[in-house]
Amino acid sequence: MTIAGFIVKNALRNKRRALLCILSVAVSLFLLVSLLVALREITLPPEDVGAAARIIVRNKVSLASPLPARQRAVLERIPGVEAVTPFTFYGGKFRDEDFPKFAQFAVDPKEFMRIVVEAKMQVDQLDAFLKDQRACIVGKITADKYGLKIGDRLNFIGTLWPCDLELKMVGTYQGTIDDRNLFFNHKYFDEAMGNLGQVGTWWVKARSIDDMPDVLDRINRAFANTSAEVRAETERAFQMSMVSMWGNIKILVRSICSVVVFTLLLVSASTMSMAIRERFRELAVLKAIGFQRREIFGFILAESFGLAAVGALLGIGGAWAFFTHISISKLTDGIFVAFEVTPQIMGVAGTVAAALGIVSALAPAIAMARMSVVDGLKTLD
Amino acid sequence: MPVENIVSIRQLTKLYRQGEIDVTALNGISLDIPRGEFLALMGPSGSGKSTLLHIIAGVDRPTEGECRVQGQDVAQLSESQLADWRNQNVGFVFQSFNLIPVLTAFENVELPLLLTRLNRRERRTQALTALDLVGLADRAHHTPRQLSGGQEQRVAIARALVTDPTLIVADEPTGNLDSNSAAEVLGILQALSRTAAKTVIMVTHDPKAAAFASRVIHLEKGELLPTEERRP
Numbered sequence: 001m002t003i004a005g006f007i008v009k010n011a012l013r014n015k016r017r018a019l020l021c022i023l024s025v026a027v028s029l030f031l032l033v034s035l036l037v038a039l040r041e042i043t044l045p046p047e048d049v050g051a052a053a054r055i056i057v058r059n060k061v062s063l064a065s066p067l068p069a070r071q072r073a074v075l076e077r078i079p080g081v082e083a084v085t086p087f088t089f090y091g092g093k094f095r096d097e098d099f100p101k102f103a104q105f106a107v108d109p110k111e112f113m114r115i116v117v118e119a120k121m122q123v124d125q126l127d128a129f130l131k132d133q134r135a136c137i138v139g140k141i142t143a144d145k146y147g148l149k150i151g152d153r154l155n156f157i158g159t160l161w162p163c164d165l166e167l168k169m170v171g172t173y174q175g176t177i178d179d180r181n182l183f184f185n186h187k188y189f190d191e192a193m194g195n196l197g198q199v200g201t202w203w204v205k206a207r208s209i210d211d212m213p214d215v216l217d218r219i220n221r222a223f224a225n226t227s228a229e230v231r232a233e234t235e236r237a238f239q240m241s242m243v244s245m246w247g248n249i250k251i252l253v254r255s256i257c258s259v260v261v262f263t264l265l266l267v268s269a270s271t272m273s274m275a276i277r278e279r280f281r282e283l284a285v286l287k288a289i290g291f292q293r294r295e296i297f298g299f300i301l302a303e304s305f306g307l308a309a310v311g312a313l314l315g316i317g318g319a320w321a322f323f324t325h326i327s328i329s330k331l332t333d334g335i336f337v338a339f340e341v342t343p344q345i346m347g348v349a350g351t352v353a354a355a356l357g358i359v360s361a362l363a364p365a366i367a368m369a370r371m372s373v374v375d376g377l378k379t380l381d
Numbered sequence: 382m383p384v385e386n387i388v389s390i391r392q393l394t395k396l397y398r399q400g401e402i403d404v405t406a407l408n409g410i411s412l413d414i415p416r417g418e419f420l421a422l423m424g425p426s427g428s429g430k431s432t433l434l435h436i437i438a439g440v441d442r443p444t445e446g447e448c449r450v451q452g453q454d455v456a457q458l459s460e461s462q463l464a465d466w467r468n469q470n471v472g473f474v475f476q477s478f479n480l481i482p483v484l485t486a487f488e489n490v491e492l493p494l495l496l497t498r499l500n501r502r503e504r505r506t507q508a509l510t511a512l513d514l515v516g517l518a519d520r521a522h523h524t525p526r527q528l529s530g531g532q533e534q535r536v537a538i539a540r541a542l543v544t545d546p547t548l549i550v551a552d553e554p555t556g557n558l559d560s561n562s563a564a565e566v567l568g569i570l571q572a573l574s575r576t577a578a579k580t581v582i583m584v585t586h587d588p589k590a591a592a593f594a595s596r597v598i599h600l601e602k603g604e605l606l607p608t609e610e611r612r613p
């Protein structure tokens with residue numbers, strides 16, 4: 001027998017309790033990891049291959065204020081700009097749904113394909129998209145979710161704009177960071193709106209990522225002191241500003257995380273103190289035999305730490321395996337597209353588990369180290 | 382040749398402070414215990430038997446007076462030194478056996494050896510020898526639950542003597558045993574004192590148990606009675 005073997009035997013002496021303790025740590029850490037990943041995903045949309053060179057140009061006044069269509073010609077002439085498309089969020093209710101459940105954008109199909117280079121489509125479908133003014137393409141996630149097929153008529157009721165649309169689905173795309181959106185021809189939108197010559201925002205692609213700062217600057221200056229001043233920002237920054245709307249949810253998720261950790265601490269602390277209390281006598285015997293206080297202290301700490309570690313391995317490893325192998329977008333009905341368990345998150349969860357193992361053993365370990373052999377022997381079994 | 386005293390106690394007093402009043406557990410005890418003696422400590426409940434045993438064994442400290450074991454004033458040792466000292470010099474046997482339930486008989490006996498410098502093989506040999514000495518070599522891999530009370534107590538004795546200590550202390554070792562098992566256990570303790578020259582100090586209420594000892598002393602209200610029985 002070795003000291004390590006002795007500690008393992010002690011930890012497993014009450015198999016059911018050890019198992020329950022490990023499971024509660026595992027489940028809580030699984031939950032914690034899930035929450036941390038969710039928190040990360042909503043605060044930090046994952047890097048999108050094409051996004052780095054993309055710019056969103058919106059009205060300086062507010063996102064809701066439209067921009068004049070005539071800005072396009074100016075934008076296209078700005079050095080460093082490779083492609084420009086109008087990019088108008090339509091935000092319609094699909095069929096009889098009571099609120100918009102996926103986004104629809106009006107774009108210039110030809111330019112769109114030059115800007116969103118990562119979108120993969122079949123050539124014939126792309127052709128149809130380019131040709132037919134009423135055509136639309138739908139992200140694979142949404143198409144699958146609604147079981148949409150090529151040729152389907154898709155009816156939308158405007159919520160932001162006073163126009164209803166009937167679109168014809170001509171294709172699906174995939175490969176973008178968010179394969180949930182619908183894109184349709186801006187010309188149809190203009191027509192439906194009565195050719196007001198307005199766009200929501202501009203979507204611009206810079207020639208190279210290195211040019212980005214200059215291009216942003218040039219765009220902003222190009223419209224300075226005009227009736228529609230703009231704010232150009234990277235797509236990424238634009239997404240971040242959208243994400244800041246999630247602020248309250250962040251606070252909510254953070255507080256749930258704290259509650260999970262706190263509850264877990266209570267559970268494991270009471271498990272540990274129970275496990276030690278019923279062993280006072282034995283530990284007193286160990287002391288009598290010649291084990292030092294610090295050794296007894298170490299036994300208890302190692303036992304608690306070990307249980308927490310096994311639970312952590314199961315919970316964190318389980319979360320990693322689970323989220324790596326399932327399709328999160330299916331599971332969450334498209335709310336999350338990516339759900340990456342990063343090493344950093346695993347590190348945080350692991351640290352929580354380690355701290356937990358130590359903190360929950362501290363009180364009983366100190367009580368035991370302080371107890372005299374004689375007092376310990378007097379405690380009843 | 383003068384007898385070598387393993388334990389030498391002078392004017393030993395132990396007070397317990399209980400709120401306002403002091404309880405005198407031991408009151409000026411002086412006692413010498415020579416090597417190889419099997420001493421039985423008798424007396425009514427609350428007379429201070431366990432207290433005296435604990436001080437000799439280095440798990441409790443006297444309020445006043447001196448307790449030397451092999452010349453070492455035990456009270457002078459620090460907590461940590463005492464732990465080492467106990468490991469090397471004292472073997473404990475308790476009324477309720479106090480084996481570790483998750484360990485086998487063999488592992489229980491091996492436990493004190495984990496604190497020594499012995500390697501795995503040496504530990505194994507020594508633990509098996511100790512088990513053999515109490516007649517339980519064939520039960521080495523049984524857990525305490527699979528043993529009878531008498532067997533458990535014999536394993537406890539094996540654990541007490543495995544480090545080859547000079548002193549074995551036993552607080553009512555037969556208190557939980559039937560008379561047959563008690564006789565076995567007492568026989569082993571007696572043999573240890575006679576053939577291995579271990580000094581055995583045993584607290585007991587039972588005159589039949591005390592009959593195995595080479596000397597019986599009586600405590601009452603923390604003081605030694607002059608009556609003393611010796612046997613060859």
Ligand SMILES: Nc1ncnc2c1ncn2[C@@H]1O[C@H](COP(=O)(O)OP(=O)(O)OP(=O)(O)O)[C@@H](O)[C@H]1O
Pocket residue numbers: 397398399404405406424425426427428429430431432433
């Ligand atoms: N921790 C303590 N606090 C206060 N008084 C104590 C404490 N331990 C022992 N005593 C008192 O010291 C006296 C001697 O106790 P001790 O346990 O030595 O008796 P004993 O002879 O072993 O009795 P028993 O045969 O019942 O085991 C008793 O009066 C007891 O109440």
Ligand SMILES: [Mg+2]
Pocket residue numbers: 430431432552
């Ligand atoms: Mg007693």
